[in-house]
Amino acid sequence: MENYVLRNGVEIPKIGYGTWKTPDGDTCIQAVETAIKTGYRHIDAAAVYGNEVSVGIALQNSGVERKELFITGKVWNTERGYGRTMRAFEKTCKDLQTDYLDLYLIHWPASPSQYKCWKELNSETWEALTDLYKAGKVRAIGVSNFRRRHLLPLLQEEIIPMVNQLQLHPGMTQDDTIALCRExxxxxxxxxxxxxxxxxxxxxxxxxxxRYGKSQAQICVKWSIQHGFLPLPKSLHEERMKMNRSVDDFELKEEDMKALDVLEGFGTGNDPDQITF
Ligand SMILES: NC(=O)c1ccc[n+]([C@@H]2O[C@H](COP(=O)([O-])OP(=O)(O)OC[C@H]3O[C@@H](n4cnc5c(N)ncnc54)[C@H](OP(=O)(O)O)[C@@H]3O)[C@@H](O)[C@H]2O)c1
Structure with a gap:
């Protein structure tokens, strides 16, 4: 199966292409064009990556019809709240040269350590995403870096997130948040x-x-998919781009999945309640 199906019925390609840290300008244009040429149809972008204009040029240059592509954007932390989010969305669409997004995410939750009214702020930002969704400007909406405590209040809303984008890789499984996502x-x-x-x-x-005759990167991507996660590998190199999505011809054994779950030494990621950005 090439796609996952979101809770609202929208199909989303099972492996996406990441664009964080991809230098703006020719490097980004060429990387995204190459990713599309090698078969990626799902591009994970964000305003804070500072390269949306270049991503937009690559999408145009690719020659692939817009409806064949799945484009994700994210509203950055300085743009939380209803009005700012609406303006941030318009800018992202303009920069990406598109009149709609397939998925729009809140990049990080406002957290209790930063704001007394963090729940209200997240709810206002969410209301903007909900209105964009109802207006047909985005096909799906969601969040990113929302741990269980940040996600719970949004589950009371009329429309709840369809996606939660989290740091997930061997050694980092975020079990309690994932359990809530599955529920x-x-x-x-x-x-x-x-x-x-x-x-x-x-x-x-x-x-x-x-043991599998695969690269370490392929094992990581396969581990994600076998967990039901949607991996977003990033590479600037064509061979690696191809390799990272060539994972259909093998299956990881249960014992190896378990060993990868607890791989040690790679930290616990940024805690949204500790971040200073
Ligand atoms: N929502 C959020 O807060 C958030 C945070 C972080 C990331 N993301 C998204 O997730 C995407 C991926 O995460 P990431 O960029 O942190 O890192 P990643 O995909 O986990 O790893 C990328 C690194 O691995 C290298 N690499 C890629 N394929 C390889 C291969 N087959 N063999 C050896 N090395 C390989 C890349 O180098 P080369 O480029 O030189 O190949 C790059 O240094 C981001 O681009 C972004 O779209 C979102």
């Missing part, structure tokens, strides 16, 4: 599915990869 049919997307590249040096991972 409410919220698709977990796996960001940094290769542990931002650092994970690929793990000896344990290398040994598992050797």
């Amino acid at each position: 409410y049919d919220i698709l977990p997307e796996a960001y940094s599915p290769l542990g931002n590249g650092k994970l690929l040096n793990s000896d344990s991972l290398r040994m598992i990869a050797e």
Whole structure:
């Protein structure tokens, strides 16, 4: 199966292409064009990555029809609240040269450590996403970096998130948040599915990869998919782009999945209640 189906029936390609840290300008244009050429149809963008204009040029240059592409945007932390979110959305669409997005996410939750009224602020931002969804400007809406405590209040809303994009990779499984996502049919997307590249040096991972005759990156992507997550690997290199989505011809054994779940040494990611940005 090429796609997951979101709780509102919208189909989303099972592997996405990440654009964080991709330098703006020619590098980004070429990387996104190459990703599309090698078969990616799902591009994960964000205003804060500072390269949406370049992503937009690549989408145009690709020659692939807009309706064949799945484009995600994210509203950044400085733009929370109803009016700012609406304006941020318009700018993102303009920069990406599109009149709708397939998925729009709240990039990080406002947290109790930053704001007394964090729930209200998240709810206002969510109301903007809900109105964009009802107006047909986005096909699906969701959140990112929302842990269980941030997600719970949104589950009382009329429309609840369809996606939660989280740091998920071998050694980082975010079990309590994932359990809540599963309970409410919220698709977990796996960001940094290769542990931002650092994970690929793990000896344990290398040994598992050797047994399957696959690369460490392919094992990470497959681990995501076997968990029902949607991985978003990023690479600037064509061969790696191809490799990262060539994972259909093998299956990880249960014992290897378990060993990967508890792979040690790669931290616990940014806690949304501790971030200073
Ligand atoms: N919502 C959020 O807060 C959030 C946070 C972080 C990331 N994300 C999303 O998730 C995407 C992916 O995460 P990420 O960028 O942190 O990292 P990642 O995809 O886990 O890892 C990317 C790193 O791995 C290297 N790499 C890729 N494929 C490889 C392969 N086959 N063999 C060896 N090395 C390989 C890349 O180098 P080269 O480029 O040189 O190949 C790059 O250094 C982001 O681009 C972004 O779209 C979202």
